[in-house]
Amino acid sequence: MHPPQSNRSVTGMASSIEDSAPPGRGSFSRSARSGQPAAVTHLLGGTMRSVRVLGAIGIVLALAPLVLHSDFQLTFVTLALYSTLLGAAWNILGGFGGQYSFGHAVFFGLGAYVAAMLQVHAGVPAWIGLVAGVAAGAAAGAALGAISFRYGLRGSYFALVTLAMAEVFRIVANSVPFTGAGVGMMIELRTGLADLQFESRRGYYYLALVLALVALAVGSWVRHSRFGAALAAVRDNEDAARALGIDATRVKVAATALSGTLMAAGGVFYLQYFHYIDPSLVFGPSVSVEALLGPIVGGLGTVLGPLIGAFALALVSQIATHLLGEAPALSMALYGLILIVMVTFLPRGIGGLGKLVRLRARRGRDA
Amino acid sequence: MIDGALIGAALWPALVNGLTMGAIYALIALGLTLIYGVLHIINFAHGSLLMVALYAVLVLFERLGLDPYAALVVLVPGMFALGYALQRFVINPARHGRDENTLLVTLGLSIVIENLASHFFKTDTRQIETAYTFMMVDVAGATIAMPRLLACVGALVSCLVLAVLMRYTDLGRAIRAVAREAQGARVVGIDVEHVFAMSFAIGLACLGAAACFLLPAYYVSPQVGHGFVLVAFTVVVLGGMGSFTGSLVGGLLVGVIESLGGLLLGESLGQIGVFVVFIAILLLRPSGLFGHKA
Numbered sequence: 001m002h003p004p005q006s007n008r009s010v011t012g013m014a015s016s017i018e019d020s021a022p023p024g025r026g027s028f029s030r031s032a033r034s035g036q037p038a039a040v041t042h043l044l045g046g047t048m049r050s051v052r053v054l055g056a057i058g059i060v061l062a063l064a065p066l067v068l069h070s071d072f073q074l075t076f077v078t079l080a081l082y083s084t085l086l087g088a089a090w091n092i093l094g095g096f097g098g099q100y101s102f103g104h105a106v107f108f109g110l111g112a113y114v115a116a117m118l119q120v121h122a123g124v125p126a127w128i129g130l131v132a133g134v135a136a137g138a139a140a141g142a143a144l145g146a147i148s149f150r151y152g153l154r155g156s157y158f159a160l161v162t163l164a165m166a167e168v169f170r171i172v173a174n175s176v177p178f179t180g181a182g183v184g185m186m187i188e189l190r191t192g193l194a195d196l197q198f199e200s201r202r203g204y205y206y207l208a209l210v211l212a213l214v215a216l217a218v219g220s221w222v223r224h225s226r227f228g229a230a231l232a233a234v235r236d237n238e239d240a241a242r243a244l245g246i247d248a249t250r251v252k253v254a255a256t257a258l259s260g261t262l263m264a265a266g267g268v269f270y271l272q273y274f275h276y277i278d279p280s281l282v283f284g285p286s287v288s289v290e291a292l293l294g295p296i297v298g299g300l301g302t303v304l305g306p307l308i309g310a311f312a313l314a315l316v317s318q319i320a321t322h323l324l325g326e327a328p329a330l331s332m333a334l335y336g337l338i339l340i341v342m343v344t345f346l347p348r349g350i351g352g353l354g355k356l357v358r359l360r361a362r363r364g365r366d367a
Numbered sequence: 368m369i370d371g372a373l374i375g376a377a378l379w380p381a382l383v384n385g386l387t388m389g390a391i392y393a394l395i396a397l398g399l400t401l402i403y404g405v406l407h408i409i410n411f412a413h414g415s416l417l418m419v420a421l422y423a424v425l426v427l428f429e430r431l432g433l434d435p436y437a438a439l440v441v442l443v444p445g446m447f448a449l450g451y452a453l454q455r456f457v458i459n460p461a462r463h464g465r466d467e468n469t470l471l472v473t474l475g476l477s478i479v480i481e482n483l484a485s486h487f488f489k490t491d492t493r494q495i496e497t498a499y500t501f502m503m504v505d506v507a508g509a510t511i512a513m514p515r516l517l518a519c520v521g522a523l524v525s526c527l528v529l530a531v532l533m534r535y536t537d538l539g540r541a542i543r544a545v546a547r548e549a550q551g552a553r554v555v556g557i558d559v560e561h562v563f564a565m566s567f568a569i570g571l572a573c574l575g576a577a578a579c580f581l582l583p584a585y586y587v588s589p590q591v592g593h594g595f596v597l598v599a600f601t602v603v604v605l606g607g608m609g610s611f612t613g614s615l616v617g618g619l620l621v622g623v624i625e626s627l628g629g630l631l632l633g634e635s636l637g638q639i640g641v642f643v644v645f646i647a648i649l650l651l652r653p654s655g656l657f658g659h660k661a
Contacts (some may be wrong), residue, residue, distance in 0.1 A: 074583040100467050102474070104517060152651040156470050158408045161649050162598055164642045173591075175636040182635075289478065296471065336478025343471045344461035 020291070050220040050303050057307070065145060065202050074201045080314040081208035082269055087294025087306030088215035089262035094292060095301035096222050097255040098154075098235030103162030104263050104291040106144065106169055107137040109282035111264025112271045113173060118187045120179070124194040130268045137264020143218050145256030149249045152240075163288070170283035184278025187271060197273040206274055210290075211269055212307070214260045220303045222258070231255055232301075244305050263291065286332070297342055299351025308350050313338070380509035381471040382623060386416035387511060389622020391581055393531035393578075396614045397529060398573030403598045404609030405546045408458070408466060411473035414596025415480040416571055420446055420578030421587040423490060428495050435495065435583050436517070442575035450571030454564040477592070484589035492588040493613040500583060509522040514584035521580040525573065526615055532569075533611070542566055546609065557634060598625070 021157040061077070068074050086108070094100050115129030142262040148161055173179045191197045198204055233241040234248045242248050271277055281287075295301075298309025316338065320331045342349065395417060402410050411417075420442055427433040427441060453476075461472040503515035533539035544552040545562045553559045585591075603619050606613020621641055628640030 073504055100470065102470075120468070147650060153649060157468075160409070160604075161646055164597060164645050168639055168642045168646070171636065171639045171642070175633075222559055244371055288379055289474070291622075292471075327486060329482040333479045333482035333486070336475045338481065339475030339478065340457065340472050343468050344457075347468070348573065 003350075014255070028200070045221075047224040051222060053304070054213065054216055054220060057216075057304075058209070059251075061209055061213075062206075063174040065205060067353035071201050073112075075209045076318065077315060078208045078273075080272070081205075081212040082266065083290060083294055083310035083314060085208070085215045085309045086263065086291040087298070088212065088219050089259050089266060089311050090172065090291035091219055091295040091306050092171045092262070093255050093259035094224055094260030095295050095305065096219070096228060096235070097231050097252060097259075098290050098301075099252060099255070100159045100292070101162040101259075101288070102159040102292070103287075103288050103293060104259070105166045105283050105285065106162065106273065107140055107260040107263035107272070108175065108267040108287050109166070109169055109277075109279075110140050111137045112277045112282045113179055113185070113267075115268045115271050116187055116277055119187050120185055125194045126190075126268075126272055127194050127200065130196060130265070133268040134261050134264045139263040141257035141260020142263075143254060144260070145253035149256075150346070151250045163285075166283055166288060170279045173279040179279070182279065183186060184276060184281070186276045187362055196268075197275075207272070208269060211265055211313070215265075215305065216307060218258065218262065223301075224304050227251070233359035235301075242323065253261070266291075289335070293339060295303070295349070297338060298351055299349035300347075300353045302349070305349055305351045312350060373572055377630055378387070378425060378627075379507075380511070381626045383506055383509040383511055384515070384619040386619055387622070388626065389518040389619035390522040390526075391577055391618075392595075392598055392622050393615045393618025394525050394564065394573055396578075396606070396618050397526055397572035397611065398577075399599050400606070400609055400611070400614045401529075401573070401604045402567055402570040403541075405420055405542055405602065406454075406563050408462075408469040409473070409600075410567075410570065411470055411471075412476040412480065413570075413599055415484075415591030416446070416449075416592070416604075417427075417574045417578060417595055418484060418587065418589065419436045419449075419480060419593040420575050420584075421486065421582055421591060423575075424578050424582045425493060425495060425587055432545030434497070435579050436521070437588050442579050444574045444575075446575030446578075447568045447572040450568035451564045454567035454573075455560075458567070459560075459563070472630045473618070477596075481589050481592065488589060492586045494586045495582060497583055507624070512558035512584060518580040518584045522577065525576045527582075529573065529609060538562075538565060542569075578595045594647045597645065601641050604648050 025265045052066065053124055061081070064077060065074060066079060080157045086104070090101065091109075092105050111133035115126065115133040118132055119126060121185070130337070144162070144165060145192045148158055153161055174182050179185065189197060191199050191203075195205075196207060204247045222231065230241070230251045234251050238248050267282060270282065294309035294313060295305045297312055299305030300305065313335070316334065320334050323325075324330050346352065348355065381633070395413070399410060399413050402408065404415075422433050423442060423445065427436060428437045433441070447493050451581075457476065458469060462468050499517075503510050504513050506517050525587055533542065535581050539602050541552070541562050542565065543558060544555075545559055547567075552562070587593045598621060602614060602617040605620060606615070606617030621644070624640050624644055625637070629637035631637070632639070
């Protein structure tokens with residue numbers, strides 16, 4: 001925790017930036033209106049509230065298997081939590097940082113491949129694979145961020161470069177022998193906590209839950225920390241943030257590394273859950289799309305957006321399967337349609353719906 | 368290791384083949400760069416829209432026996448109309464003043480189109496066979512397939528037509544005015560929204576033409592756009608976003624890079640060359656070879 005003094009200076013800075021940013025996009029709009037002392041309590045109150053909300057969600061979800069009896073239900077929630085993890089990872093860079101990546105599969109695939117290669121070629125237990133995979137994701141995030149942001153890539157160009165990076169990794173993984181090339185890699189079935197493989201669905205459920213909660217908690221920390229304030233300032237107006245002495249490049253690189261770390265954990269989970277990876281599965285564009293869709297649907301740059309989005313999408317795709325039968329292409333097409341509709345009509349996502357309704361109501365009263 | 372002499376002998380045909388493919392890339396990229404130059408948006412669905420056009424040519428050929436080159440009369444106006452409608456009713460309403468939104472919407476569009484195509488056409492690769500499919504032509508010692516040569520010539524002619532259109536017609540002048548200064552264009556009475564939609568429409572009409580020239584020499588599958596979208600972006604950033612000459616030169620260059628990459632590194636790893644060029648250009652010279660400073 002920061003002492004109140006330092007918080008005040010950060011909020012003061014961010015709210016002065018708010019003036020030049022598009023209204024309502026910054027995280028500090030409320031504090032800007034109500035003055036600084038209130039802002040400090042709001043900031044601390046926000047942290048506590050986030051912790052409490054996340055804790056409550058964690059407890060509910062941890063007890064959920066007592067109610068969810070069928071494997072079908074358990075799998076449904078497990079995969080939604082896995083999707084939450086990917087979304088929360090992407091949200092750190094894309095939501096809080098405003099840098100849209102179209103190639104988050106890079107980190108996902110790296111995590112999965114590093115873990116798989118260690119397990120297959122060196123025979124290490126999966127938890128070491130997880131640590132190494134996550135470390136690879138962090139390193140790749142730092143490297144990718146450093147190259148892109150040092151050269152001043154912004155907006156659409158950043159999206160294109162990340163996309164091209166994912167393609168490069170896919171092609172390499174498809175061509176070199178130690179990744180099993182196009183055939184892919186299969187890991188041994190060895191159940192146990194250290195091997196992160198479980199006989200019952202519940203084991204995977206709790207693994208996914210822990211990973212998703214960690215990712216959401218990191219998001220909550222970013223949202224309420226000094227680092228997050230700097231990140232939001234850079235997102236809303238990079239030049240103004242620089243003028244105030246924020247090292248914008250460093251902040252963005254750190255966000256990319258953090259985001260890559262969590263995304264790589266998603267890749268390792270995928271490996272342990274499905275036991276098999278190949279270049280198109282883990283470096284392909286559908287992973288990147290899944291990562292960005294959740295937060296956009298749930299609410300960009302919000303703590304719970306990835307969770308809301310992931311569960312909403314899982315529900316939609318379940319209903320679609322029910323109505324249309326097993327047609328994976330059609331449900332993917334539906335995802336695309338949802339993306340278009342969300343960006344067009346609900347740019348703040350489902351999480352922003354409440355705010356929109358309140359705004360409308362207030363406008364109605366004023367009129 | 369690959370024999371040096373063998374490479375020497377294969378170099379010229381690879382170069383010619385790369386140039387013919389490059390002309391097609393140039394035409395595709397020309398549409399993309401026109402859209403970027405005028406609307407300042409990146410059309411991520413460019414590849415999937417090319418795929419739509421390719422399937423249209425395929426269906427016209429298989430169902431009605433329409434020759435791919437004759438299909439130009441249908442495809443160019445058809446894609447033009449599609450482009451006008453897409454920009455007016457889908458892409459523009461989603462923009463909300465942020466370029467990233469356009470990127471997301473066109474990404475969504477490409478997901479929808481591609482998956483609908485895999486649902487209806489299944490995922491297999493399809494080709495067409497015409498009387499001239501297997502004809503070979505000798506170009507200064509390099510033997511290339513007749514459809515490839517025709518594709519190259521057709522693409523270059525299309526580029527020329529577009530250049531003339533942009534230079535000498537009222538529409539072309541209006542488009543250039545809007546690209547330079549949209550607000551000023553509005554002041555002198557140009558309907559900017561209309562010009563935006565027209566530019567998008569012309570960009571897609573380029574895809575319609577490219578599809579007609581491409582299909583006899585290539586194939587179509589629901590994922591075919593994937594390969595083209597990044598290649599087209601590479602061409603565009605290589606030549607400089609919004610630059611016409613840049614697209615043409617960039618297209619030919621990328622065709623050659625790809626062809627030589629395949630020759631030197633093998634089919635699978637060879638594709639990497641284009642992406643490496645793409646990343647390097649974006650990092651080191653984002654304004655491209657012919658572009659103005661961004």
